[in-house]
Amino acid sequence: MNVKEIKEIIGKKKGVELLQTIASLFPNEVVFSTSFGIEDQVITEWVGKNNINIEIFTLDTGRLFKETYSLWNRTLERYHLHIKTYTADTTLLEDFISRKGPNSFYESVENRKECCRIRKIEPLQRAIKGKKIWITGIRSDQSINRHDMDFIEYDEANQIIKIHPLFDWTFEEVKKYCKEQYIPYNVLHDKGFPSIGCQPCTRAVQEGEDFRAGRWWWEDQSKKECGLHGVKS
Template identity: 45%
Template sequence: MSDVLTPQLEEKIAQAVSLLQQAESQYQGNLVLANSLGAEDMVLADLLAQHLPGIGQFVLDTGRLPEETLTLLAKFSERYPQLKVDVYYPDATAVEGFVRDHGINAFYESQALRKACCGVRKLEPLKRALAGRAAWITGLRREQSVTRDAVELSEWDAANGLQKLNPLADWTLAEIWAYIKHFDVPYNALHDQHYPSIGCAPCTRSITVGEDVRAGRWWWENPENRECGLHAAASSSIPLRTSR
């Protein structure tokens, strides 16, 4: 992929920075980036490092992340010492209970058990990470999957009760990688092994040419159901207001 910043991409970068600056002003810093350490979130982290280092970030360590993801987390602090990143872990007692009752890899058995595992390892820590926040920032893009094709730049997150900002909603995958290459942004080594979307190790596989970028996530389920619950569909588009 090209590392050239086309005029169109430069315009999208400016739009993303403007959205984030407006949000920081409106919410008086009470917003945070949910950083999965995927390619999109590394672009957002780099944008914050360059323009808005005061906006905090958090990472959800589910306890089943690939080694490559943890390696990137270690590199992150070295590359961006000016950024504050909090790491949230699942409640150990809840994880022990789930594994005791259902088994270590129960998520393969049914969608209900898979979502229950996501609930313990991701959703409960997310609620703690978002507690008291007015807005959060994500790397969602419309191009990623059928479950995300209606993502807006700014929308109300009814499930979590706060505004959700998706500055890269209209970016293409090629533009994500052009940015990464141009600014030499660190990224997960698994991306070079055909893992465009990376979650927990047992729930992520590489994809083949022509497959959807999220085909490697929960591949045993139907595409329209491949979400963990972090990004509930019950959102409504609400324009970002300008602070006065």
């Protein structure tokens, strides 16, 4: 089943109904990746509260904020879900740090991308292997690159169809929904962090700055992606 056929079946379905339809179309072949960002918490709420047959996984880079780990525990306690965890390949990570040091990602874009590849991309590829649908919390206004994506798209790099249920939501809409539904979210979102990644690579965003200005702020680039969602097909 291709992207066009899925769009026709889904029609105008959104939220819980959308996820239920996808899960029924592709039993045991759908995964949802959570980084415990506020968007991901909404999708986790939908999956957990409605017992939707979608596998949830996360990538533990080993350098997340303590607030993220705290929310991770709160999420498990609230929804009683199994969240499969993928970490960096020990051999690859040990070699990288031995050669370049623990903070070499500050020194060059190449080093930063290698760090992301080891801590995120390689584990991701293991997480989605053999699956047909990848659910994400991507929203179109998160960056210029993401604005050019589509609600449903084929990810050529990872050979998988991606679906973004919150694609047309704004950050304020997501935050309002979480507060109305009492969905737990990362406290850093209330401290100027709209996008939360690894602690050494993330800072608060100042008024007037771009949504992802707080990610890899030392790099002078318009497209700030780690590689997980950087390819549009």
